[in-house]
Structures are given as C-alpha cells and as structure tokens.
Amino acid sequence: MHVKVVCVGGGPAGLYLAILLKQQDPSHDITVHERNPEGSTYGWGVTYWRGLLDKLQEHDPDTARAIETHSVRWSDGVAHVRDLTTRHHGDQGFGIGRHRLLDVLAGRARALGVRLEFESETTRPPAGADLVVAADGVHSALRTDRAARFGTRITSGRNHYIWLGTTKVFDAFTFAFAETEHGWIWAYGYGYSADHSTCVVECSPETFTGLGLDRADQTEGLVLLEKLFADVLDGHPLIARPGAAWLHFRTLTNRTWHDGNLVLLGDAAHTTHYSIGAGTTLALEDAMCLAGALREHTALPEALAAYERRRQAELLSVQSAARYSAQWYESLPRYIGLPPHRMFALLGQRHSPLLPYVPPQLYYGLDKAAGRMEALRRFKRWLGPRAARALHARSTARRDQPPSS
Secondary structure: OOOEEEEEOOOHHHHHHHHHHHHHOOOOEEEEEEOOOOOOOOOOEEEEEHHHHHHHHHHOHHHHHHHHHOOEEEEEEEEEEOOEEEEEEEEEEEEEEHHHHHHHHHHHHHHHOOEEEEOOOOOOOOOOOOEEEEOOOOOOHHHHHOHHHHOEEEEEOOOEEEEEEEOOOOOOEEEEEEEEOOEEEEEEEEEOOOOOEEEEEEEOHHHHHHOOOOOOOHHHHHHHHHHHOHHHHOOOOEEOOOOOOOEOOEEEEEOOOEEOOEEEOHHHOOOOOHHHOOHHHHHHHHHHHHHHHHHHOOOHHHHHHHHHHHHHHHHHHHHHHHHHHHHHHHOOHHHHOOOHHHHHHHHHOOOOOOHHHOOHHHHHHHHHHHHHHHHHHHHHHHHHHHHHHHHHHHHHHHHHOOOOO
C-alpha cells in the first residue's frame, strides 16, 4: 500500500525510520524535514553498546557496517578522584561523532529514495500526509502544540551541566571528580574519533555559583574548567560550540505517544538522563519498533497503539535506571569519601533503587558478598555434572573390581 509519510526532524530517529520504511516498501513517499542547514548539528559524540550494533545489523546491515566503521571503541572505565585513579574492565563501548552519524544516515536515506529537506521549519502537521512523525526533539513544536492531548510532563534536574568537546582522546570511558572549595565538580569523557572526545561537565548549584560559572563568559568558563581537569586533559583544550550554555537536564514523558495520524519518536516522546548514555540508542530503537508496527498492522491506529504499548513497556526499566543515576550524582557527597575503587563500584551500581536507602559501605559489602555467592553458585552449577560423572565412574570402577579375598 502506497503511504505518504512526513518526518519532522532530521536527527537519528527520523532518518533511521525513513530508511526502514523505504526498505519495507520502496513505493512509500517519505520526506524528512530538518529545520537546520545540512551538516550543522549540536553535540559532539554519542556513545552506544554492542547490543545496538546487533540490532542495526538485523534491520539494515549497510547502515550497521557504516556506523561501526566510523566508530571508536573502548572496554575500560577509569575514575580519577583527587590524585587517585582506578580502572575497571567492562563491556565494549563505542563512540561516533554525531555529525558523522547523521552523515551516514542521511546518505543511506537518500540512496533509498527518501527526500531530505533542510532548512525547512515545520511547526504544524503537513496536510495530505498519511502519517506525520514528530522526531523534532525535546522542544518538539508538533508535540507542544498538542501538549494536553499527549499528557506531556517535564521535570528539571537539580544539577547544572554543559556539553563540551576536547582534543584529548580518552582511551576509556573516563570519569574525573575534582574537589574545589565550593564542592565537587566532575566530567564524563569518551572518545568518538581519532582526534576528539566528548566531555560533559556537571556540578551542583552551590558549586556552580561558588565557582562563578553563573557569571563567567564562555571563554572564562572554559579556562576555569581546563584548570580543574588539567590532570586528565593533559594540556588539551576544552571546546564549546557557539552559544553553548550550562543547562538543567529536562526529563520528558508523555502519557500517550500518538494523536490521530501524528506520532512521537525519540526525544520528542521521552528523554533519559545523559549519565546512562542511552539517548541515541533509544531513539533508534523507537524507529525500529515503529517501522515494525507499521509493517505488522495494516490499520494506522492499531499500528500506532502497538508501537506505543511496546516502547512504553520497554522503557520502564531504562527510565527508572536513568532517574536513579541522576540522583546518584545529585547525592555525590554521600559516596565521594569512599576509597576510589569502592566509589567506582557504587558508581556502577547507581541504577539500583536500594542504594539511596542503604549506607554506602554496607551496600558495597553486601554487593561483594552477593557477587561471591553468585560466583559460588555458578561454580556449583559447573561442578554438578562433573561431580556426578566422577562419582558414577568411581562407583562403576568399584563394581568392576574383583572381591577381596
């Protein structure tokens, strides 16, 4: 069936949905409208994990290969606390420049016959479209116009953060915590190309005003941050895009994700705190789910309802993890006095709903004990069949021996 689809927003969610829908039926008429000029984008790099690559490979191998080719990878996490450092080996992670990711997706969409319209501002659903996709981000004009129908709710986090870049290429996912006379300030850093990394800096409101970051211009602010994180930057500068500002993270949810033929996708539908590094992954997974629902259901209302049910259910655990992760950083003084290896262990447990209510040292001990018990259970499961075979062999050997005289 020939369908006319208009995607408003040329970010990862809108572009990947257009790719998948064109793959499903090349006769679909699909246009993506992006308000910014081609090649301009906010942000630096994005991070993702092997699970996303596996899903991309399943849905569109060409896109998966191109994204992996242009990504850097790491498998360690490093935490710097004052002059102490701890390193842990973990799952393989990936980083790719947001500009590069959008280039890959736009090129693939064009090759499949999707029309891309840049510098095209769309604030109302276009007439004549069978399906209108609001993929225009957290400030979505299409969603805002119907906020009451969608049941939009936005809550603002307590801490201040700013999204920066640097020419320091981190070889691991790097956390750096710096103590100042006004409290702690910290950075998350990860590489996304051969010559650049993303560096997100965060602090409490008290530290923000105490350091004078509320009054500093962009250049003054960068100089101060470079001094605070000099040990991990190794003399490399921090870089800000024009107009980059300190923000409070905005957690956005919607009661429903569709209204008539208008459906929400990616950050227009939901946001999750940047500290779990899942925003781009969730946007691409939204596109996979919506494309699948449109393939499986011929009636649009049924398809949109199925998409909403599935994604809202899948996001429950992720949104919970993001809330607790944000709270962990907002409660940093509770954990920062621990030895670095213990603090880093609890940083890895920051998604736990129990952690805020259990003394950190006690939680660490219980977690270590549980880990040892789980290792013992795994060993016993591994040993079980072998022990049974050994006992059986010994029993058989005894039966085969001649009776003693």
